Amino acid sequence: xxxxxxxxxxxxxxxxxxxxxxxxxxxxxxxxxxxxxxxxxxxxxxxxxxxxxxxxxxxxxxxxxxxxxxx
Amino acid sequence: xxxxxxxxxxxxxxxxxxxxxxxxxxxxxxxxxxxxxxxxxxxxxxxxxxxxxxxxxxxxxxxxxxxxxxx
Numbered sequence: 432x433x434x435x436x437x438x439x440x441x442x443x444x445x446x447x448x449x450x451x452x453x454x455x456x457x458x459x460x461x462x463x464x465x466x467x468x469x470x471x472x473x474x475x476x477x478x479x480x481x482x483x484x485x486x487x488x489x490x491x492x493x494x495x496x497x498x499x500x501x502x
Numbered sequence: 503x504x505x506x507x508x509x510x511x512x513x514x515x516x517x518x519x520x521x522x523x524x525x526x527x528x529x530x531x532x533x534x535x536x537x538x539x540x541x542x543x544x545x546x547x548x549x550x551x552x553x554x555x556x557x558x559x560x561x562x563x564x565x566x567x568x569x570x571x572x573x
Contacts, residue, residue, distance in 0.1 A: 433504035433559050459557040472560060486530040488504050488559065489543060 434472050435491045439481060442496045447485065449494060453477050456493065465498060505543050506562045510552060513567045518556065520565060524548050527564070536569060 434457050438449030458470040467479045481495040505528050509520030529541040538550045552566040 433506075433562060435504075435559055457558065457560045459554075459559075461554055461556075483530070483532055483554075485532075487528065488506055488530075489528045491504060 432472060433488070433491075435486070435488060435493045437469060437479065437493045437495060439479075439495050439497055440484065442499045444496075447492075447494045452479060452495065459493075467495075503543060504559070504562075506557070506559060506564045508540060508550065508564045508566060510550075510566050510568055511555065513570045515567075518563075518565045523550060523566065530564075538566075 434455040436454045437452040437456050439452045440449035453469055453471055455471045456469050457472045460468045462468045465480060465482050469479055470476045479495060481497050484494040484496045486493045505526040507525045508523040508527050510523045511520035524540055524542055526542045527540050528543045531539045533539050536553050540550055541547045550566060552568050555565040555567045557564045
């Protein structure tokens with residue numbers, strides 16, 4: 432199966448070692464500005480606020496940056 | 503291998519039967535507003551202008567919408 436895991440990092444974080452948000456993701460659909468509906472192969476669905484930093488499909492890793500905190 | 507093919511559709515196109523832009527894509531990196539650097543498992547790299555409409559990883563399909571033509 433070719434699903435990916437989604438990880439969340441802070442916008443100012445330099446490395447990609449983020450918190451696991453959802454594993455085994457099959458579908459990602461944009462739901463608006465920096466808002467995504469993601470669905471796993473198990474049918475679990477979550478809404479994710481953030482923007483894509485990078486996708487590494489062969490490594491099964493998609494990295495999202497959380498929205499910047501209000502100043 | 504878990505790479506995906508990238509297809510391009512017009513913004514006003516309702517179906518997802520787009521033109522193949524690059525196959526066997528491993529990495530996608532945002533390069534700016536609606537600009538992406540995509541790299542295949544063969545090392546081929548292209549710049550893509552558009553926004554993500556949907557990603558279906560198990561089906562190996564990523565659909566991008568081309569930028570809207572100037573009015």
